[in-house]
Amino acid sequence: MSPSKSAVRVWTWALLFLVIFSTTITNMAMSEVGFREAAKKKYMSEKVRKMFYHAYDNYMTHAFPHDELKPLTKTFTDSLSELGNLKLEHLPQHYNGSALTLIESLSSLVVLGNYTEFERAVWWLSDNLTFDVDARISLFECNIRVLGGLVSAHILATDSTSRFIQGTYKNQLLNLAEDLGQRFLWAFDTPTGLPYAWINLKYGVMENETTETSTSGCGSLILEMGALSRLTGDSKYEAVALRALRKLWSMRSSLDLLGTTLDVVKGEWIEYSSGIGAGVDSFYEYLIKAHILFGREEFWDMFHSAYLAVQKYFRHGPWYHEADMRTGKATYWQLTSLQAFWPGLQILVGDIAAANSSHREFFHVWERFGVLPERYLLDREMLHPTEKYYPLRPELAESTLYLYQATKDPWYMEVGESIVNSLNTYTKVEGGFASVKDVTTMQLEDHQHSFFLAETCKYLYLLFDDSFLAGKNYIFTTEGHPLPVRNSWHERLPEAYTPTNWSYVKSENQAKRASAMSLQVCPDTLTGGRNDGYWVESACHVRDARADHMCQTDEECGIDSTTCRKRTCSMAGYCGLWLFIA
Ligand code: DMJ
Numbered sequence: 001m002s003p004s005k006s007a008v009r010v011w012t013w014a015l016l017f018l019v020i021f022s023t024t025i026t027n028m029a030m031s032e033v034g035f036r037e038a039a040k041k042k043y044m045s046e047k048v049r050k051m052f053y054h055a056y057d058n059y060m061t062h063a064f065p066h067d068e069l070k071p072l073t074k075t076f077t078d079s080l081s082e083l084g085n086l087k088l089e090h091l092p093q094h095y096n097g098s099a100l101t102l103i104e105s106l107s108s109l110v111v112l113g114n115y116t117e118f119e120r121a122v123w124w125l126s127d128n129l130t131f132d133v134d135a136r137i138s139l140f141e142c143n144i145r146v147l148g149g150l151v152s153a154h155i156l157a158t159d160s161t162s163r164f165i166q167g168t169y170k171n172q173l174l175n176l177a178e179d180l181g182q183r184f185l186w187a188f189d190t191p192t193g194l195p196y197a198w199i200n201l202k203y204g205v206m207e208n209e210t211t212e213t214s215t216s217g218c219g220s221l222i223l224e225m226g227a228l229s230r231l232t233g234d235s236k237y238e239a240v241a242l243r244a245l246r247k248l249w250s251m252r253s254s255l256d257l258l259g260t261t262l263d264v265v266k267g268e269w270i271e272y273s274s275g276i277g278a279g280v281d282s283f284y285e286y287l288i289k290a291h292i293l294f295g296r297e298e299f300w301d302m303f304h305s306a307y308l309a310v311q312k313y314f315r316h317g318p319w320y321h322e323a324d325m326r327t328g329k330a331t332y333w334q335l336t337s338l339q340a341f342w343p344g345l346q347i348l349v350g351d352i353a354a355a356n357s358s359h360r361e362f363f364h365v366w367e368r369f370g371v372l373p374e375r376y377l378l379d380r381e382m383l384h385p386t387e388k389y390y391p392l393r394p395e396l397a398e399s400t401l402y403l404y405q406a407t408k409d410p411w412y413m414e415v416g417e418s419i420v421n422s423l424n425t426y427t428k429v430e431g432g433f434a435s436v437k438d439v440t441t442m443q444l445e446d447h448q449h450s451f452f453l454a455e456t457c458k459y460l461y462l463l464f465d466d467s468f469l470a471g472k473n474y475i476f477t478t479e480g481h482p483l484p485v486r487n488s489w490h491e492r493l494p495e496a497y498t499p500t501n502w503s504y505v506k507s508e509n510q511a512k513r514a515s516a517m518s519l520q521v522c523p524d525t526l527t528g529g530r531n532d533g534y535w536v537e538s539a540c541h542v543r544d545a546r547a548d549h550m551c552q553t554d555e556e557c558g559i560d561s562t563t564c565r566k567r568t569c570s571m572a573g574y575c576g577l578w579l580f581i582a
Pocket residue numbers: 144281282338393394395451455478479
């Protein structure tokens with residue numbers, strides 16, 4: 001062998017060794033990272049599990065079967081009655097609660113894998129719960145918390161893969177849900193079809209009842225009422241909710257904006273200013289989620305127009321202010337804690353960049369105060385003088401979960417960890433978890449809201465342990481109750497929802513684990529009916545009409561996905577994104 005040949009052979013072996021060595025080191029490092037990440041998830045999910053049970057056990061000990069726990073005094077409040085009414089002027093004399101927190105905990109118990117307690121709760125509710133009670137309730141709150149809690153739990157109890165109740169469960173939760181749904185129908189008996197905001201569960205709409213409601217009050221009923229119809233085979237629940245939603249949508253302005261409050265008898269707006277927070281938030285959420293759950297294009301069309309209008313008139317960088325629905329002019333420059341759900345919604349439509357940037361801002365505010373204040377005045381850079389509270393709301397945790405599911409960026413787990421630590425530091429007391437009255441002093445208030453168990457704990461747990469989502473496609477109601485996306489509930493499954501359409505869902509296994517939030521549901525309409533795997537990043541993004549990006553008119557350029565502004569066609573025939581960066 002010539003010296004040069006042997007030198008080549010030595011170098012080849014040396015190179016081979018180097019490649020194998022570095023691959024082994026990289027693999028070891030990667031499995032080390034993977035191992036650490038898995039250990040962290042385990043540790044954090046256990047921490048959240050303990051939080052849930054601290055809240056739950058204290059409720060069961062000191063408050064059950066009343067509605068919610070007062071954790072500081074270890075007593076209870078029958079808060080389903082008049083929930084959402086700050087004036088509390090109609091408090092009933094003979095109402096002793098409806099076990100609201102237990103109903104709200106049902107789906108969380110399943111997410112945590114505690115079937116024994118779930119089953120115990122189901123039997124207790126089956127034997128004891130009645131809606132024939134003299135209590136004035138908010139249609140919106142009772143729908144999302146009670147009807148949603150019961151319908152979701154019924155589905156979980158009858159799921160073919162469920163390990164419990166099989167055979168012995170005789171649809172008791174569904175019967176209760178139907179009884180409640182029947183009572184809800186009283187609210188819809190108006191000349192417009194828009195429902196009253198308040199009904200008495202025993203007597204229906206009371207004399208001289210207010211005719212004022214909110215956009216979310218009449219526009220966020222379709223998931224629960226629709227699910228009730230699909231489950232019972234009785235279409236009337238879905239029909240009234242759909243009629244109300246259509247009426248509401250018909251009241252939009254020429255800018256595709258809606259107000260915040262309206263009169264259900266006159267069918268006229270009362271408050272013309274609106275945003276994406278209180279009084280409106282879940283209206284947007286239910287349009288896209290109804291599209292996902294029922295596959296109806298009508299919901300997508302409403303959502304798409306409404307979403308574009310929000311991005312156009314409310315959005316200011318990563319923030320969202322309020323605007324007058326008639327003019328689109330900004331009214332209030334405020335961050336409200338409820339707005340923090342928006343990045344989660346943006347994940348469902350694939351607007352990841354926008355979701356990420358808003359989520360970061362909300363998290364900065366959380367970090368600054370330790371929790372998220374109810375209202376922060378953006379223009380004056382100060383807290384709202386009276387709304388400095390944090391009632392254990394879930395919205396930031398919710399968006400964090402959606403962003404993590406969509407990106408798998410471990411940074412979102414750090415955000416989750418920080419939220420968990422704040423909750424334990426500032427709000428945990430011996431008798432449960434207490435709301436924060438004032439974020440500047442961290443003074444507490446004697447109230448553990450039921451959504452802390454239905455949503456806050458659930459979203460945080462799923463962030464660190466998503467085994468509940470494996471092999472299933474769930475959509476979460478605005479109160480965090482899971483509803484499965486079923487072919488049989490779809491008039492037509494949105495094309496983009498089919499995993500094979502998504503080039504990045506590579507293996508069978510991945511496809512099975514993909515959930516609505518990680519798939520980002522962009523209907524096929526956005527792709528112009530094409531089926532070539534072309535992926536639109538954002539619901540706000542209108543695809544350039546010409547594949548080569550050359551254009552003749554501005555109309556052919558569509559809308560940019562991150563700024564949501566129209567692109568312009570340059571003299572040379574290129575769509576001018578650069579114009580907006582400048
Ligand atoms: C919950 O009841 C629901 O998320 C609702 O849509 C908004 N408010 C609370 C939680 O903050």
